[in-house]
Amino acid sequence: MRLRLLVALMGVGAALLCAMPAASYAQSCEMKLGAMGPMSGGAAQWGLAMKSAAELAAAEVNAQGGVKIDGKQCKVVVVPYDSKYTADGAAAGSNALAAEDIHLIIGPVGSPEATGIKPVAARNGQLAWNAAYAKNSLEPKFPLMFHIAPGPAVWADAVIKRAEKEFPMKSVALIAPNDQGGTDIVSVDAEAYKANGIKTSEEYYQRGTTDFAPIVTRILASNPDVVDTASSPPGDAGVIIKQLRLAGFKGPIGRLGGPGTAEILRVAGGLDVVKNFYWFETVPTEDPKVQEIDSLYKKLLGKDPVGGTAVWADLPAARMTLKAVSLAGTDNAKAVAAELRKMPVDDPNIGKGYWTGKKQFGIAQELSFPFGIGIIKDGKNLGVERQPARPD
Template sequence: MRQWRLAAALIAMPALALAAPCELKIGAMGPMSGSGAQWGLSMQSAAELAAAEANKAGGIKINGETCKVSVVSYDSKYTADGAAAGANVLAGQDIHIIIGPVGSIENAAVKPVAARNQQLAWNAAYANNALEPRFPLMFQVSPPPAVWADLLIKRAMKTFPMKTVVIVVPNDQTGTDVAGVDAAAYKHNGVTATTEFFQRGTTNFAPIITRVLATHPDAVDTASSAPGDAGVIVKQLRLAGFTGPIGRVGGPGTAEILRVSGGLDVLRDFYWYEAVPTDDPKVRAIDDEYRALLGKDPMGGTTFWSYLPGARLTLKAVQAAGTDDAEKVAAVLRTMPVEDPNIGKGYWTGKKQFGIAQGLFFPFGIGIIKDGKNLGVERQEAQPE
């Protein structure tokens, strides 16, 4: 009998030794190639750092078992089809938490797919329906221009007085929705705004630049154009002789615009929105932590910093819920205070615009470049709705 028990124990040992360790997989989705790559890579970097922080703290408990957090990335290529496919691919790997998607066209495709797959997702979209009560598993990493465009324009006009502006945006929902909000904000400040649309994927903006310059605007606003596209627009505007200020009332991405356009001397006079106060040492320290924990440089520039709080809060909600069930995690997330160790105190927002308060609103920044000199990013505190 003793020999039988010993044999049974020996047979059982390999099974115990080979038992797979608990792993919580989260998704990172966005355009990780092409002109919008800065935004998608920011989502990936945010997910990676939040996961690394959780693992350093000992992991996340799921159903009483401590799990290591890992990140699975998907390049949605800034298309509706790519984003919908990404949500399904991640669902196929039993992933219920997604940091992403980015743009409005991606978000529109992901909302119903994620709802069907029971996935909680974080978008960075600025569409008028970026959040909807009928999709309660969708959250937003930062508020759209309706919240901050007026403040940005008021600040810009102190440095760059203007009476007319042309808004240059893609001819999809990302562009049309933001162009409407920006135009209204300019009008509120006494500036006449007109809009020029381009097909996403355009590489030669010369015909559009010609039409823009024919109207002799005081300023040009690249609004929600992808950072790579905006950089090309800036470069071609300057080459064509435009000397007025260029704005970015439609989202962050200035680092990539600087790189593509040719630098400060090309930008020369520029005003833009930053989703976080990027000159704050505590905010800039995020990159140092990323390098220390992951042994490489983060991708995505300053937008990475603004996407990080949503990823951090979500993993805290998973830990508190004790499960990665999207509905249970979302229920916990809605009750959590909006705070981040690097960025500060914020608020849930979105009830007024979307009918559902599932957007994060943290302190943000307004940046000014004057005569080729970067004057820095001025901190603006978040306000509750």
């Protein structure tokens, strides 16, 4: 009797083991994935978006049993690092993550961070995905650096041409931080405006500035038709717009820099304050498949993602990296990079795109997906218009 009971219990135990979700097997080993970007200060939304994207990609693969390394199913754990939008911060982050045996990094975000991380990550044998719009975001001498999306050299002209249909303009003043994260982007934006017959002027500020009154005064004195906040972080851009409106500026405001419109509206005081606005979105944000990403995050992680639409733009890179790990059977950066280069650019939520970058950087390690152009006119949000992915 006892023998039959023991056999029955063993059978039940085996059945329960077979019925356990694949994620249970991921506990036998662990792979750490870095997530880097500014997670404090005016650009915090962008860094937190990197973290949220990495978390969702990790949760998706963990629900399927994790990534396959050396024949084992390994759980992915995200380790964030606040690189504070500085070169030194990103370099320190690379070393800190390397000390935890982390070979793959989603991030960093800005041009100063990209400059700081490239040589250090190369020494550490780390693969990283930057989202910078610097003119040297990618370089052939750093083959383990990948790029999340094209910069304004690819899409600025399309945004300007669409904006001119709503807001005819002859002059624009561009505002950005006085480091590579500002100067590189403004120089490209200015070329695009000039190519459309629009006169440009430039204003720069120290990153961390909270009172833009001197800049606002100079802008009002020059009387431009439009002010463009370029690559100013969302928090800074919101303050700039608020102070411009309080000082009496009535013209449209543009943003040929990065995503963050929801945060800009919040800081500035809403649609009635912003009034007339055009901007670039890294993904077509009104596509239901794209919006579905937030629901996926909440379903798998039990909370809302942090970082706004930038999360959606950062996610494909994180997903592709983890897929490449399983294909390579290792988290060795060189092996993962080799698998990435062979993969098609195709995300279940964002759609199909291209590997680009060869023309601008000399190395085709940049993701080009469909993007969007947004318009707010007379205090009404006209939405974000989808634009096709652009090959080199």
